[in-house]
Amino acid sequence: MKEFFKYVMATICGILILGIVMSIMFIVSLAGMALSSSPTAKVKKNSVFTLQLNGAVQERGEEDSPLSMLLGQADMSVMGLDDLVSSIRKAKEQEEIKGIYLETNAVSFDSPAIAQELRDALKDFKKSGKWIIAFGDNYTQGAYYVASVADSVFMNKTGMLELKGLGGKGEYFLGLYEKLGVKYQAVKVGKYKSAVERHIRKDMSDEDREQRTAYLQGVWQYWLKDIAESRKLKAENIDQMVSDSIMAFANPQDYVKGKLIDGLMYPEEIKKVIKAKLGVEEDKDVHQMMFSEMKNVEKKKEDKGEKVAVYYAYGEIIDAMSSMFSTEHSIVGSTTVNDLKKLAEDKDVKAVVLRVNSPGGSAVASEQIWHAIKLLKEKKPVVVSMSGYAASGGYMISAAANYIVAEPTTITGSIGIFGLVPNLSGLVTDKLGVTFDGAKTNRYTDFEENLIMSKDNAEEIKFMQGYVDRGYETFLSIVADGRKMTRDQVHEIAQGRVWLATDALPIKLVDKLGSLDDAVKKAAELAKLDEYYTASYPAEPGFLESLMADKENTSYLNSEMREVLGDLYEPILNMRRDQQRNRLQARLPYLLRID
Numbered sequence: 001m002k003e004f005f006k007y008v009m010a011t012i013c014g015i016l017i018l019g020i021v022m023s024i025m026f027i028v029s030l031a032g033m034a035l036s037s038s039p040t041a042k043v044k045k046n047s048v049f050t051l052q053l054n055g056a057v058q059e060r061g062e063e064d065s066p067l068s069m070l071l072g073q074a075d076m077s078v079m080g081l082d083d084l085v086s087s088i089r090k091a092k093e094q095e096e097i098k099g100i101y102l103e104t105n106a107v108s109f110d111s112p113a114i115a116q117e118l119r120d121a122l123k124d125f126k127k128s129g130k131w132i133i134a135f136g137d138n139y140t141q142g143a144y145y146v147a148s149v150a151d152s153v154f155m156n157k158t159g160m161l162e163l164k165g166l167g168g169k170g171e172y173f174l175g176l177y178e179k180l181g182v183k184y185q186a187v188k189v190g191k192y193k194s195a196v197e198r199h200i201r202k203d204m205s206d207e208d209r210e211q212r213t214a215y216l217q218g219v220w221q222y223w224l225k226d227i228a229e230s231r232k233l234k235a236e237n238i239d240q241m242v243s244d245s246i247m248a249f250a251n252p253q254d255y256v257k258g259k260l261i262d263g264l265m266y267p268e269e270i271k272k273v274i275k276a277k278l279g280v281e282e283d284k285d286v287h288q289m290m291f292s293e294m295k296n297v298e299k300k301k302e303d304k305g306e307k308v309a310v311y312y313a314y315g316e317i318i319d320a321m322s323s324m325f326s327t328e329h330s331i332v333g334s335t336t337v338n339d340l341k342k343l344a345e346d347k348d349v350k351a352v353v354l355r356v357n358s359p360g361g362s363a364v365a366s367e368q369i370w371h372a373i374k375l376l377k378e379k380k381p382v383v384v385s386m387s388g389y390a391a392s393g394g395y396m397i398s399a400a401a402n403y404i405v406a407e408p409t410t411i412t413g414s415i416g417i418f419g420l421v422p423n424l425s426g427l428v429t430d431k432l433g434v435t436f437d438g439a440k441t442n443r444y445t446d447f448e449e450n451l452i453m454s455k456d457n458a459e460e461i462k463f464m465q466g467y468v469d470r471g472y473e474t475f476l477s478i479v480a481d482g483r484k485m486t487r488d489q490v491h492e493i494a495q496g497r498v499w500l501a502t503d504a505l506p507i508k509l510v511d512k513l514g515s516l517d518d519a520v521k522k523a524a525e526l527a528k529l530d531e532y533y534t535a536s537y538p539a540e541p542g543f544l545e546s547l548m549a550d551k552e553n554t555s556y557l558n559s560e561m562r563e564v565l566g567d568l569y570e571p572i573l574n575m576r577r578d579q580q581r582n583r584l585q586a587r588l589p590y591l592l593r594i595d
Contacts, residue, residue, distance in 0.1 A: 041296040046278055047287040049091040049100045049294055053107040053143065057081055057114055058329075059314040059357045059387055060536075079291075081114050081387075082312075082536065085121045087294040092125045094297065097289065099131040101274055102150055104143035111357070111388025112142075112219045113407035117515060119146045119226065126151070131277060135270045138162070144260075148227045154273070157264040161255050162248040163238070166216045174202045181426030185451065187465045189472035190416030193496025199420060211498045218500035219409045233259055305531025306350040308523050309343055310385075310516070312536065313354060317361030317369070317393045331358055333365025339538055340372040344379045351381045351527035353519045353534075354401065360392030363417055363471050370478055373400040381526035385519035386410040386510065391498060395509070396475060399482035402526055405519040406501035406510040413509055415479060416496030417471040419464055421451045428453060483508055 061080020091097045100122070109115040122132060126149070134150035136143060139161045147153055155161065177183060177199070186196035194208035204212075224235040231238075241247065241258055255261045265273075274286055289297070313336060315329040343349055354373065360366065376382055377400060384390070384398040386406035391414035398404055398412075406412060428434045436453055440446055450457045451464070479490045485508065493499075493507050504510045512518065524532045 041289070041293040043094050043096040043289060043297060044287040045096050046280070047094075047097050047289050048274060048278060049087070049097050050103065050288045050290055051084075051087070051100055051294075052103045052105065052291065053079065053146070054105050055079060056108050056110065057084065057118065058110045059114065059355070060312050060329075081117060083295050084118055084291075087291060087297075088121045088125050090294060090297050090299060091289070092128045092130070093300050097130070098278055099133065100125060101270075101288075102132055102134040102147055104134065104136040104139060104147055107140065107143050109142045111411070112223070112409040113357075113386075113388040113411075115142045115146055116222075116226075116407055116409050117387070119149050120515060122146070122149045133270070133273060133277065135265075135267070137267070141166075145223050145227060148230045148260075150230075152263075152273070153231075153261045154263050154265055154270060155252065155255065155261050157252060157266060159252060159264075160248045161250075161252075161260060163242050163260075164247060165242055166220045170198060170204070172198050172202050172204075174200060181424075181428075181431045183423040183426060185421045185423050185457075185461060186418065187420075187461065187468045188416065188418035188496070189468055190494060190496030192498065193414070193416035193418050196418050196420050199422075214503070215411055215498060215500040218502055222409055222502070231259055303533035305533055306524075306527070306529045307348050308351045308353060308520055308527070308529070308532050308534050309346075309349045310353045310355055310520065310534050310536050311339065311343065312357075312538070313369075313397065314357035314387070317358055317365050317397070319362050319365045331361070331365075331369070333362065333368050336369050337372040340369070340376050343537065344376045349380065349535075350529055350532070351383070351523035352376060353383050353385055353516070353523050354398070355385045355387060355516060355519075356390040356394055356398050357387035358391075358394035358397075359389045360394045360396070360414065363393060363396075363475075366393030366396040367474065367478070369397045370400050373397060377402060381523055383519045383523040383526065385516045386412060386501065387516075392416065392496075396478055399479045401482070403512070403519075403522050404510045405512045405514045405522060406504065407515065408500075408502050408513045410501040410504075410510075411498055412501055412504050413493070413497055413499035415475055415490065415494035417468050417475060418496075419468050421464070423452060423455075423457070425453055425455050 055078055057079045059081055061078070061083040088100070091100060102122070109118075126132060132150040134147035134153045135155070136147065136159065137156040138159045139147065139155065141162050141164060144161055144163060184196070184199035186200050188196055192207050192211050194205060194211075197205055197208060221235070224238055227233070228235040228238055238260075241260075252264050256263060271286070272282065275282060275284070278286060280286055313331050315331050317331045317333065319333050340352075343352055373382055381403075382401045384401040384404045386398065386404065388407075388410065390398050390406065390410060390412045395412055395415060429436075436449065438446065444460070444463075447460045447463070451460050473487075476487050476490045476494060479485070479494070480487050483490070493509070499507070499509060501510055501513060505513060512522075520532075520534055
C-alpha cells in the first residue's frame with residue numbers, strides 16, 4: 001500500500017512539475033514574442049524591396065494576437081493598405097534600396113479606391129528615380145491595374161491576364177421565399193435605395209441598374225486611363241481588346257504583342273533581370289527587404305511640429321458587437337463615440353482626419369457618430385478622407401466635417417433609409433399549421449409578433465414607414481446642415497442614389513478629389529499648422545490586450561467559413577446579419593471587391 005501511495009504521489013508531483021515547466025516555457029515564449037514582435041530592421045546596401053501581394057488588401061493592417069501566432073493561427077491572408085503605403089514611402093527615402101520587385105499572386109482589393117491608392121504610392125515611388133519591376137504567374141484584374149505602373153511588367157510563360165471589365169451578378173431570394181412561405185416586408189425612402197431588393201424581387205430594378213452602370217463605367221474608364229498612361233497605349237484600344245475577346249483565354253504572346261506586358265519568362269529568370277538592374281553578378285545573392293521587414297524599418301524623418309490624428313473608421317456601422325459570426329472589422333457606435341470624445345479632449349491633437357471606408361449600417365449608430373464628430377469639430381478642424389466607400393451611414397458620419405476629400409473611385413452618397421422585416425406566416429401558419437393567440441394590455445403591445453407572424457399587419461407597416469420617413473428627413477437635415485445646402489437640394493441628389501466621387505464633386509457631396517495625404521494637408525491648413533506629423537487612431541492594442549483578445553477565433557472562423565462556402569459565403573453571411581441588424585438601416589446594398 002505504501003508503494004502504491006509512493007507511486008501516486010510521485011506521479012502527481014511529476015505532473016505538477018511538468019505543468020510548472022510548461023507554464024514557464026509558455027510565459028518565456030510570450031515574453032520573447034513581446035520583445036521581438038517589432039524589431040528594428042536594417043537595410044543593407046544595394047537592396048531591393050520585394051513586395052509580394054497576397055490575399056486581401058484592406059484599409060488597415062491588424063496584428064495577430066500573440067496567442068494566435070503561438071498556436072499557428074496567424075492570419076497571413078490580409079494586408080493593410082496603411083502598412084503597404086508606409087513601407088513604399090520608407091523604401092523611397094532609403095538610399096540603400098534601389099528599386100521594388102512587385103510580385104502579385106492571388107490578391108484582391110476591398111475596393112477600387114484601395115487598389116488606386118496603392119498604385120498611386122508606387123507611382124510616387126518612381127519619382128525618386130528608382131525602378132519598379134513587376135512579375136506575376138497570373139494577373140487578376142486588380143493585380144494588373146496596380147502592376148501596370150511598373151517600369152517593366154513580366155508574366156510567367158504559361159500565365160494569364162484577366163482583363164474583363166467590371167460587373168457582376170447578385171442573388172435575389174424572392175423565388176426561394178415563395179417556396180418556403182416567407183415574405184419580406186420592406187419599407188424605404190428613395191427610389192435608388194436598393195438594399196432591400198434581394199429580398200423582395202427576382203431581378204434588378206431599373207433604378208439600381210442605372211446607378212450601378214454609372215459607377216462601374218466610371219471606375220472602369222478611370223482604370224483604363226491609368227493603365228494606358230503607364231503602358232503608353234490608348235485607353236480605347238485596351239477597351240476594344242477586352243470587348244473583342246476573353247483576355248484570360250488569350251495566347252500569352254498576344255499580351256506582349258498588345259504591349260500590355262513586356263515579356264514572358266519563368267520565375268527563376270526574373271532573378272537575372274533584378275540582378276542586372278542592381279549590377280549584381282549572376283552567382284551572387286540579392287539583398288532583399290521583405291514586406292514584414294520593411295514595416296519595421298525606422299522612418300528617416302522625425303516627428304516634428306503639432307499632431308494631426310488620423311482616425312480609421314472602416315467596416316459596417318453597428319450598434320454593438322453581437323457575435324463571432326460577423327464582419328472582420330466594424331465601426332461600433334459607442335466605441336467610436338468614446339474615441340472621438342477623447343480626441344476632442346486631447347490638447348496635443350490639433351486636427352483630426354477621419355478616414356472613412358464604410359458602406360454604412362445602423363442609422364442610430366451613424367447618427368450618434370455624426371453628433372460626436374459635430375462636437376469634435378467645435379474644438380478642432382475635422383477633415384474626412386473617403387476611401388473605398390463612404391456611403392449611406394458612411395456618408396452620414398462624414399457630413400459634419402469641415403471638409404471632405406474623396407478618392408476618384410470612392411463610392412459615396414446613398415442618402416436613404418430602409419427597414420426590413422420578414423413575415424413568416426405563410427410558412428409557420430399556412431404550411432406548418434401553427435397558430436397564435438394571447439392577451440395584452442394595449443392595442444400594439446404585440447406589434448413585433450404581428451409584423452413577423454400576422455398577415456393582417458397593415459397598421460404596423462404604416463407606423464414603420466413613418467419611422468423610416470422620419471429617419472430619412474433626419475438624414476436630409478444632417479447633410480443639408482453639413483454641406484450648406486437646402487433640404488430640397490439634398491433630396492434631389494439623395495433618394496438612396498449611389499455616386500462615384502468624380503460625379504459627387506460637382507453636386508457638392510465632396511469638396512475635393514484626392515488622397516489621405518491631401519486630407520492631412522487640408523487639416524493642417526485649417527488648423528494653421530506650419531509643421532505637423534500624423535498619428536494613427538485607434539492605437540494598436542498592447543501586448544497584454546492582444547493576448548487577451550479573442551480576435552483570432554473570429555478571424556479563424558471567418559476564414560474557415562469563407563474557404564468552405566466560397567461564393568456563397570457573402571450571401572449567407574448577409575442573410576445572417578440581416579437578422580441581427582438594427583431595424584433602421586442606412587446601408588449600401590453591395591460592395592465592389594476587385595480581384
